[in-house]
Amino acid sequence: MTNLLSNSDARRVFLAKQGLSAPPNRALTKAGLLQLIHDLGFVQVDSIQTVERAHHQILFSRNQTYRREHLTALLEKERALFEHWTHDASILPSAFFVYWKHKFRHQEKVLIERWRKWRGEGFEAAFEETYERVRRDGAILARDIKADGHVSGGWWNWHPNKTALEYFWHTGKFAIAGRSNFQKIYDLTERVVPGHFREPEVSREEFVDWACSSALTRLGFATHGEIAAFWNLVSPDEAKAWVSAHRDELIEVLIEPALGAKPRPSWAFADFLSTLDNYPGAPPRIRVLSPFDPMIRDRNRTERLFGFFYRIEVFVPEPKREYGYYVFPLLEGDRLIGRIDMKADRKKSTLDVKRLWLEPGVKPSAGRLERLEAELERVARFTGVEKVVLLEGWRG
Numbered sequence: 565m566t567n568l569l570s571n572s573d574a575r576r577v578f579l580a581k582q583g584l585s586a587p588p589n590r591a592l593t594k595a596g597l598l599q600l601i602h603d604l605g606f607v608q609v610d611s612i613q614t615v616e617r618a619h620h621q622i623l624f625s626r627n628q629t630y631r632r633e634h635l636t637a638l639l640e641k642e643r644a645l646f647e648h649w650t651h652d653a654s655i656l657p658s659a660f661f662v663y664w665k666h667k668f669r670h671q672e673k674v675l676i677e678r679w680r681k682w683r684g685e686g687f688e689a690a691f692e693e694t695y696e697r698v699r700r701d702g703a704i705l706a707r708d709i710k711a712d713g714h715v716s717g718g719w720w721n722w723h724p725n726k727t728a729l730e731y732f733w734h735t736g737k738f739a740i741a742g743r744s745n746f747q748k749i750y751d752l753t754e755r756v757v758p759g760h761f762r763e764p765e766v767s768r769e770e771f772v773d774w775a776c777s778s779a780l781t782r783l784g785f786a787t788h789g790e791i792a793a794f795w796n797l798v799s800p801d802e803a804k805a806w807v808s809a810h811r812d813e814l815i816e817v818l819i820e821p822a823l824g825a826k827p828r829p830s831w832a833f834a835d836f837l838s839t840l841d842n843y844p845g846a847p848p849r850i851r852v853l854s855p856f857d858p859m860i861r862d863r864n865r866t867e868r869l870f871g872f873f874y875r876i877e878v879f880v881p882e883p884k885r886e887y888g889y890y891v892f893p894l895l896e897g898d899r900l901i902g903r904i905d906m907k908a909d910r911k912k913s914t915l916d917v918k919r920l921w922l923e924p925g926v927k928p929s930a931g932r933l934e935r936l937e938a939e940l941e942r943v944a945r946f947t948g949v950e951k952v953v954l955l956e957g958w959r960g
Contacts (some may be wrong), residue, residue, distance in 0.1 A: 567837055568827060569785065572819040575869055575898045577784040580858045583626040584895065586848055592627040596633040598644055598657070600626060601662040605782050605794070608856040608936075609647065611640040612745055612878070614890040615908045615915070616947050618856040619655055624946050625851050626898040640742040643758050647740040649750075650797045657734055658761040666771045667797055668736030675734060679727070694728035695737070701785065703741045703751035704729075745895040754833070767889075770807045772798055785832040790865060805829055822871035846898045852943055853893045858901075860893060872900035872923065887921060899928045906940075915940060917958050928959065 565931040569577075579585050583600055585672055592600070601607055602625070610618035623630045638644045639655065646658045649667070656664075676688065697705055706726040719778065729750045739756035741749045747794065755763065764775070779794035786794070792803035807814065815834050818827035855876045860866045867873050874893055877885040888905040896899070902922035910914050922928060940952045 565827070566816050566818055567926070569817045569820060571822050571869070573840060574785070574819050576845055577840070578869060579842050579846045579859070579898055581784045582957070584851070584859060585844045585846045586626065586847065586852070588628050589825050590625065590627065590629070592629045592631075594631075594635075594637060596627075596639055596930075597623070597630065597634045601645065601655065602657045602659070603782070604858055605778070606650050606652075606858065608634055608858065608861070610856050611651045611654060612890060613908075615852075615892070615906060615943065616854075618854045619944075621852075621854040622857050624943075625853055625857065628942055631938055643756065643761075645755055646761075649796075651793075652856075655687045658757060662764045662766055663758055663771050663774055663797070665736060665765070666768065668718075668734075672735045675731060679731070686733070688728070691722035691728045691731065695732060698729075698732075698738065698750060699752060705744060705747050705749055706873075707747065716824045719781050741743045744790070772802050772806060776803050777805075777810075780831065780833065784838065785819060785830040787828070787830050789791070790862065793862060819868070821868045823868075826870070828868065840939070841949075846895075848935075850894055850896045850901070850932070850939045852939055853905065855890060855892065857893070859895075866900070868901045888919065893923075894936070899926075901932075904936075908947045908948065908949050913948075914953045915944040915947060915949050915951070917952065917954050918958060920957055921960060 576585075581603075583604055588811070602872045607619045608620050612618070615621065616624070619635070620630075620632055623635070635645075635655075639647070644658055645651065645655050646661055647655055648664055679688075694709065697709060697885040706723075706729055709725040709729075729738060729748075733740065733748075733750060736753060739748045741751040741756050743749060775795050775797045776791050779791045783790060783794060787801040788798045788807050791807070792798050792800045798806075813834055815836060817830050817832050817836065819830050820827050853873075860872075860874055864875060872893070877887060877891070878889060882889075887903060890907075891903045891905045892904050893900055900923070902920065905918040906915060906922050907918070920928075920936075926932075937952070944950070944952050
């Protein structure tokens, strides 16, 4: 018998799994922050700072008492977190490093060939000297080792030493020791990741089992494709085989979508339905989400569960943008109700709100606008600017 999960229950479960149902004003300790990141799985890192960097905003969206210095301490002093790649650069618990070693081995097999096509023959000429420089002299920024005479041709036109640094990072020989003005500081992995995280080994079977089971734990319910996509560590075929091998531990559930389409068959752990009442509803306040928030990373899942179509338009030419360069989704309770275009002007110490778009059927009632302005005030304080400025025409 296949079980049907209502759309409201599906949203409630997923938001709770995403850390968006806990009281957002409860004091978050450093240990609590580590647990939050562990429960989320990863927090994406991005360089854009239209309002605040993605990783800080993701964590602030879940708890307004989040402190940046706690994240820095966990990353750069205690080494309880490390930085590497999921779908993009992300912050991860160091306890997961043992599983990333399988990713490193895979990258060693594919990157040389892929990057040779991208960079051309001889792109690895600086590998040996770069590795020796870091081994001998310690942590380094790419700018400190730039090859003489190299002319940058854009974001991806790395100089040979930068290419070497990135290759060794992607394949696990280097790790990110910290950041300076958001630029990576590279060092030997053995000088960054503690031995008790770095040295153990797990088999391929254990690795695939962890990648699939930990993904399903964090999603609540998922297709095998969604399981594979969560970490981007295993293939859909591997996830499908995992589901088949663990059918006695799983149940099939039909997830009611938001927009009237057919329910989507998904998998959940066997005790899923009996624990539904354990998931609290999301707080009714409005929250501004980062465009890189893990809750909306899977855009298709977001559209199915919330009826909310979202694409980041950073790389869309301005005349073709529907909304704007860097527009933030708005979560109210368990609904995505709209999006907002805003920017922190640090010279004027203002959070400038350019435009608000509410979803069809979402009314700009007085109470809703009050909740939105309260959230904007919270974001402004977190960003470090003095006031919110609603620009002319911001309501559309």
